Amino acid sequence: MDIVYVDNNATTRVADEVIEEMLPFYGQFYGNPSSMHTFGGSVGKKVKEARQRVADLIHADPEEIIFTSCGTESDNTAIHAALLARPDRKHIITSKVEHPAVDNYFKVLEKQGYRVTWVDVDKHGRLDLEQLYKSMTDDTAVISLMWANNETGVIFPIEEITAKSREKDILFHTDAVQAAGKVTIDVSRVAVDMLSISGHKIHAPKGVAALYVRKGFKLSPYMIGGHQEKGRRGGTENTAAIIGLGKACELAGHHLDEMNTRVRELRDYLEKELLEKIPASSVNGDPEHRLPNTLSIGFDAVEGESILLMLDREGICASSGSACTSGSLEPSHVLMAMEVPFKSAHGSIRFSLSCYNTREEMDHIVNAMVPTIQRLRDMSPFWKDGKMV
Amino acid sequence: MWDYTDKVKEHFLNPKNVGELKDANAVGETGSLSCGDALKLFLKVNDSGRIVDATFMTFGCASAVASSSALTEIIKGMTLEDAEKITNDDISDFLGGLPKEKMHCSVMGQQALKKAIADYKGIQIMEKPGEVVCECFNITDLEIIEAIRDNGLESSDEVTNYLKAGGGCGNCLERIDEIIETAVAEN
Structure with missing residues (x-):
């Protein structure tokens, strides 16, 4: 794979x-x-x-x-x-x-x-x-x-x-x-x-x-x-x-321009697709002053480690701001300091790109993320009839 | 990455008995959104006191989902009398073990089962007897003492692994150490 x-x-x-x-x-x-x-x-x-x-x-x-x-x-x-x-x-x-x-x-x-x-x-x-x-x-x-x-x-x-x-x-x-x-x-x-x-x-x-x-x-x-x-x-x-x-x-130094054009566009594309195709999702962090390669995005009512392990099966390597991956029990100190609500903090995923990434890869991520979040929400006691309960 | 057994992975990726049980006559809920994991357990108990069906809905990490799935598999077909004896170790053993930092996931299963059985019997479990020690995860001294006694815990790290207590801000760690000292002395 x-x-x-x-x-x-x-x-x-x-x-x-x-x-x-x-x-x-x-x-x-x-x-x-x-x-x-x-x-x-x-x-x-x-x-x-x-x-x-x-x-x-x-x-x-x-x-x-x-x-x-x-x-x-x-x-x-x-x-x-x-x-x-x-x-x-x-x-x-x-x-x-x-x-x-x-x-x-x-x-x-x-x-x-x-x-x-x-x-x-x-x-x-x-x-x-x-x-x-x-x-x-x-x-x-x-x-x-x-x-x-x-x-x-x-x-x-x-x-x-x-x-x-x-x-x-x-x-x-x-x-x-x-x-x-x-x-x-x-x-x-x-x-x-x-x-x-x-x-x-x-x-x-x-x-x-x-x-x-x-x-x-x-x-x-x-x-x-x-x-x-x-x-x-x-x-x-x-x-x-x-x-x-x-x-x-x-x-x-040579890739700085590419990072701020092509890679930024890939990140923006990934962000737009995920926000559009997955309800109750939200971006963490100031969209105006942000690195061109980074996307931190939270999904209500699901937990980050579960998302990561399902993505792992699709060959996708990302990380989470959730606690359960690190052994500590609270969401990351960064998301806590930002007072990101618990409903999405526990289900926050970080995608961080490089010049090696492609548009096809972004599509693969979106195609894997949509059913993953759906599946975990179907299992979650906090999700019913398409929304948070 | 966590070192999960194949059984944990299997029960996470293909969990058994997921979803709401429409004709359930007993429900047990534990955990919360802020804690990072929660389990809602549904039971159908027949007139002779046997669990004929069990399902769950879980929010949490892979081991929380796997523990919930394992729990329902263990208790299906059991009498309530036998189910009452199920411990978190039974859940962990069924899965071939859990990483020590994840033992609280199996404890969550045991707690939900206890609550569901009480619900069936119409017993009101007193919400949280004892004095709250860990405010981050709302854990009382009595719960800590019970976990120490049942699992032979000897350090605050171990208490955190089983109950989460002390795993948030850490302000109660000294108090947990005191409780351990007293409990060990009493033994």
Whole structure:
């Protein structure tokens, strides 16, 4: 059975071009880029090229790019360094819909005595800017807000927010793991101090990521060790993966237009078809400010895991905002923060597309979804005669 | 992805006895929309007290559907006397086991059956005796004590797996630990 992969906010297929770029560095070119000899140095040159390619995707300088092992490490590193740089400040700000890499770190910091402001979102997943601006004080060390949300695709107005945080001399980190490669990121225009991106969300392999650190900010390392990454991240470089990440960033730059035209049209088509053909369905998240590839859609009176397992039989890979897939029992913290009603929160599915998806695949999804939802509703005690009871 | 047995998958994908039973003379309902799963069980009991038919309607995950399907298969043809002895373990065993995080689905089956039998006998089950401990899922101390006793639970994680209690905001986890301590001491 052919797989229809629409779970690209979870992870992506490694691009063929990326694999091709990487393979020699698992084979004959195994040198250490830090070595004095030409053999190692030749790998160093490719790592340098990768750093340039990552920098180009976000309009940064290559010296502002640090390679890490994953998005979580980038996020943790940034927050950790910000707090060390502002030792006298004891207040930190984030939102209620962050990825666990930020959310759980902030919870630990709260236990350690930091005062945390968890900024609310409205029912469309939009940040409460008034609350955010009011909470910025002289005691605020760092603000960490995601560029775009992994579950709903909602984009936060980072440019607008960083103008304010810069005025108040508050360090700003953004988790741009979901945004990179899907929308334009230009750090020469947006006053972020640190920005995380992850390889496996943009068709590079798992286990490699990057952290942008604005020139002039002296970052204390999170991973303490050797002189790699100019002393900002110890540990021998994951050379092949870094070279893969570089290639993936180059490709992401090339595909940015396609992402915002063809892929966006596919997503919009899928959304329109599902809303039209399945009654009592609703989109989660601000339709105006949303990643072009993401669709979070809730279906009344049915439960997400059941939907996913039925789709799985049709070869369709998606994910849900429901609790039952994760082992926790409440719907996702993102949908809860948005106060999505329980009737549709438990039955919310996320479809996240990539450049590899086709129109035929969207039709296949619609054709599978219509009878799946019908079947589960026929079984549901909350559904009778075509409506919620 | 959950590690479901083939039997769970089979009863999820092709559940038995789905739908409303028009001539049911006993109904038991448990769970709610906010909890993420709910089961409505319909029984037809004949004059000699035997369950001649059973159907269900379920909102929930695969193991909730499979547990409901399994329950109806187990109790069809049983006398009420025997059905009263059915436990959540019987449902789980019938399915070849459930992931521990999903045991509450089998508990839901047992609860719905209990309510349906009470409904048939015209007994009013006192709604939730005891003191509510978990406000997210409306679980009382007596329910927690019963689950600890029946299933030999020893940690708040296990209580959450069986009853969901503590699985929402987590504010009651300390209270659950206290209840476990007391229950274990009493044993």
